[in-house]
Amino acid sequence: MDAKQARIQELLYELKVTDVMRAGAITTRPDQTMTEFRRIMRKHRISGTPVVENDLVVGMITIADLIEFLAAGEADCQIRFKMTPNPECLCSDQFMVHAIRQFDASGYGRYPVVDRQSRKLVGILTKGIIIEGMLSKMAHALKEEEIRQYRASHIFEDINAEYKELYLTYEVVGKDFDRAGQASTSMKRNLKRLGIQPDIIHRLAIASYEAEMNTVLYSDGGVMEFRIAPEEISLRIRDHGPGIEDIEKAMQPGWSAAADWVRELGFGAGMGIPNIKKCADKMDLQSIPGVGTTLNIRIFTGNSDQTKSVQERNTQDSRAK
């Protein structure tokens, strides 16, 4: 359900007018008569058309204009005298969210869609087309996400081998604060697709993110390697230095050598490594000053007797305080 909501949200911000509009709209020319317009509307069962001259939109003519014309009982005349000239248009490269806002603000029921550069008519958008178009795109996108999840979650069942493992590797760039955490958040998504239990995803994401942040904040960059096997998920994160002088100290809750710029960003409580230890079933931290640091984390996914109990995690937590 979560993934579906995320997908719908994403879709609204991804879709452009050109993805939803009806291309090749039925149009009229300004020199056609109102009688001809009436015939065209009947034939195509539509309630209005853009009026086009030399591929450019010069007006909009709708059923309301026709009714007014008929009620007045005037002699037949050209569309150009009854149309709304120079109507507001949408551009095909506009995002749907903006187009929908424009519909809301103006109260119009239809918009001609033009190309931004040439201003030529490329299609039409009505409220009906929006509903139809969005529904079909959503159905399509959701199916895709479901298929992805289904496929991913069956990978271990469907593939036959004596050992089944999946390795996913991410590069971590040192000191790139804004992108820090990308590997851990995309890994979280991957694990969701793989159908891993939510509590395990939660623990792995936290441990992975703390480790990734340390690598970004304190090292010159490194590599994160996730290994997903039927019984466990592990992470090895290796960096290119400078390494940790006193590992014992670094593991102590509350100990931090973070610089001021790190503290200003909301890090440096000295809780990261203890937190990783708490989330993992097994953790191993090794460092050679001047060379680099390697952290190994293992989380058991099956009902392994190596999985830490809730009590074990909590006693460790109270010690950490």
Added chain:
Amino acid sequence: MTLRDVFTELSAKILCGSDEQLDAEVATAAAGDLMSDILARLGSPDVLLTGLTNTQAVRTSSVSGIKSILVVRGKPVNDSMIELAREEDITLAVTELSMFTVSGRLYAMGLRSGMDSD
């Protein structure tokens, strides 16, 4: 009480967020400026109060399964934070009130801690 009610009560300005999340009921909250402290408590409160305005506040929430962030003390929020919040499907709002006042008001409104360790 919905998330929208909470934001209205605190005169908070909504920076991004779907109607679906804004209309969802909220019952729990947590507050903090230290990211590891939030992560270490292993909870997924409905709202996170923080004075920290950077992309990592969003990533910390995403990793912790927190769906909405309320920035206190009217700290300016930059576009990259809003953009990431949108990407991660997290609602983001800002209020002029202090962390202390916001916490007190939310408690009085019936919200409770969303952290496992409290």
